[in-house]
Amino acid sequence: MKIAFLEDNQHFADETIHALSAAGHEVKHFLTGRDCLKAVTSDTFDLCLFDWEVPDMSGPEVLASLKLRSAVPPVIFLTGHDAEEDIVQMMEAGADDYIVKPPSTNILNARINALYRRAHPAKNPIESVDYGHLKVDFTKRKFMINLEAVKLTEKETELALYFFGHIDVLLSRAHLTKVVWGTTPDIDTRTIDVHVSHLRNKLNLLPQYGWRLISVYHQGYRLERLT
Amino acid sequence: MKRFRFNDYLSTAAILLFLVVFIQLTGLLSRVDNVLFDIGQKWRQGKPPADIVIVAIDENSLSQLGRWPWSRQVHADLIQRLKQENTLAIGLDIIFSEPEQSNKNADNALATAIAQAQNVVLPILLETTRVKGQLIETLPLPSLALQAADLGRVHAVLDEDGIARSIYLFEGIGAPVWQHFSQAVLNVATHQPSQNQFNAPAAQKNIFSLIRKQQKRVSFRGPPGYFSTISYAQVLKGEFEKDTFKNKIVLIGATASGMNDLLSTPVSGLSQPMAGVEFHANVLDSMRNNRLIDTLPTVSCLIVLIALALLPLIWMPRLSALKGLISTLVYFVFVSMLAAVLPKIFSIWIPPSAALLPILISYPIWSWRKLEAAQRYLDQELTYLKSFIVQSDFADNTVHHYDNFDDRIEQVRAAGQQLRFLQNDRKEVLAFISHDLRAPLASAMMLLEEHQQLKSKLHAPLSQALHLAEDFLQASRAEMSNSADFKELDFAGVTHQAVDDAYESALKKNITLEREIVDGLVWVNGNFGLLQRAILNLVMNAIKFAPEHSKVRVKLSYANQQAVLSVVDYGPGIPMDEQKHLFKRFSRLKDMSASAEGAGLGLYFVHTVAQKHHGTVDVESDIGQKTSFNLRLPVINFQAH
Structure with a gap:
């Protein structure tokens, strides 16, 4: 995968490039926002990994300029700021996800792969996946725990299938609402929380089964697969 | 701060208390009391009493019967005429102190008429012979006085503003022997014995001075012209309807403006004074209905006034500035009106001015005490702020002598600005810890991954440092x-x-x-x-x-x-x-x-x-x-x- 990497700290950058290269990615590193912007508009990248703060332009500024000019590949921000208002600002700027520094190699790879899968869906959609205790059948829209079908409502099924189709991807509340409830206007802000709470319960989405279904500062959700 | 507020209470209460006692004892605002009393008296009650009739020596009578004084034969004729009408009592408010010179028979005729009527009351006058001269009692001629059913003293007490509001029940020279004229008429009308107290003990020191007791305020029934009145001349000519005088109390007196028997009263406007005879009608009516007004004795009065003046302290401190002010004004009007109507309803008079002024200024006084307290607090707080904000950080252009409130406000503002500045400082430090300290620590941790030898030694202290930075950051996020x-x-x-x-x-x-x-x-x-x-x-x-x-x-x-x-x-x-x-x-x-x-x-x-x-x-x-x-x-x- 070809990754554009904006980071002003050379030490930190070296570590990250090392980890990404080890995972088989091709990394182009930029020290300034200006260089990065020039490269991303002229060349094609599969993914952008931006530091939130670089000396000449901030990460969000780079992203905003990019969005004005061309189609932008998925963007992940690397940041030392993990306060709620920072994350909200990041998501509003159009970031697909964020990773708090220092990233563990596992998380870095998981998030990058998740976004890549999302941007490049397989030509033949997956029919079903067996996670051991839990089987997900995408075609029949069924969930089985220990060979027993789990009873889910229509919307719960819809939401669960979307989560399992986007493992490790940060899904904003607005996006989930649009995908699952579609045109239904003004659905209660509580609705998503209620459905997520049900899914966690009914599908046993707990660490001991290798899952974490988390809310990101109440802004979005992410179903994480623990390894 | 609790202690401060209690002190404010006490000092405000003490000031108000002092004002009440001072005003009450000096009578400084008695004119305000009089005005309020008069307002209450203007409240008219019901129809005029049907059993009191005034026979007025008015301008019409003067023009028909000639100029005053008239011959006593005329009065004799009138009494005779009234006798036939079966009156209850006749109050003849005319002084007959000297014998009539021109017609000796006239006095006898009047004496006979009075004797036959059996219910005529004659007036006694207390007067000075000349300015600052000796006070003498002027009785009617003995021949007349002996025939009268009763005698009574005619007078009204004029207050310092020249308005007649009260009478004394008993008066006399050396001893309060004479009852009031109205009392005498009432006694005759109700067949009660005379209340003249000839055996009252005489004053020890000055037997020539006026002794009076039992001052009462009069409850006025209505303005001049309120009681039914008939002209003297008409009565004399028999120009009245049957039963006009039957079983009624008749008061005969002068109403013509030239005869100097006019009084200013609470119910009469300046241009319309009340005739003495009508004043007596009011007194009489008050007396028989037990509506004469007592003034609350000094000590009880002081207690009531102090209670009234201190009452606002109960609610004033709980209200905001505007509400406190409005409530005090409403309370002021309420107390004024209450004092004005009490004489009419309960026949008791509490002069309220000693409480009214303190009520009116209780709010400013309370505000002043609070302002003082606020000032003290500001000064304390400033000293405290200065002690912990480094002096050099404090803006130098601030005034150092606390002259007035503006200076203090300016100082507190400066201190507040300084604190805000310090808080911003703190935020910046936190941002620094969050990003600039955490990030390199994190990179160091990453670097360690490759150096297994170093990792065993450095991992613990580095991760401790990282945790520390993290904890500081989180704690301040929670605080803010x-x-x-x-x-x-x-x-x-x-x-x-x-x-x-x-x-x-x-x-x-x-x-x-x-x-x-x-x-x-x-x-x-x-x-x-x-x-x-x-x-x-x-x-x-x-x-x-x-x-x-x-x-x-x-x-x-x-x-x-x-x-x-x-x-x-x-x-x-x-x-x-x-x-x-x-x-x-x-x-x-x-x-x-x-x-x-x-x-x-x-x-x-x-x-x-x-x-x-x-x-x-x-x-x-x-x-x-x-x-x-x-x-x-x-x-x-x-x-x-």
């Missing part, structure tokens, strides 16, 4: 969070997530994390990140102190609009004396090794978050058994699955 930014969120979901976060750490120590989380959604108003972190701190704390292969229980229950999150570990426990310090900043357990991670801010963070969410956190510990941390939060509502 604003409940206005809180959102509705599912506390059960937050709890699940925090337990998920702790899963790996528990696994490393072979600790079982037991979830006992209520089945449903627990909606609270809060900050997601802070709450998640608070629960995580409690759970990680429990894992840290729990022995390997034990369990940590996370229980979330809901009851009575309150969520209770309990994190229980079966570790060594926390001694009682250390429990109370637990939630303070930089608190660490005594037996914790110095190398233990964190700055002792973990539980302080939980405590701060609990407070910001209007909740509480406490700890229960059985030494050697188990420890339970309980976080309680107010809940919007619970939604079962």
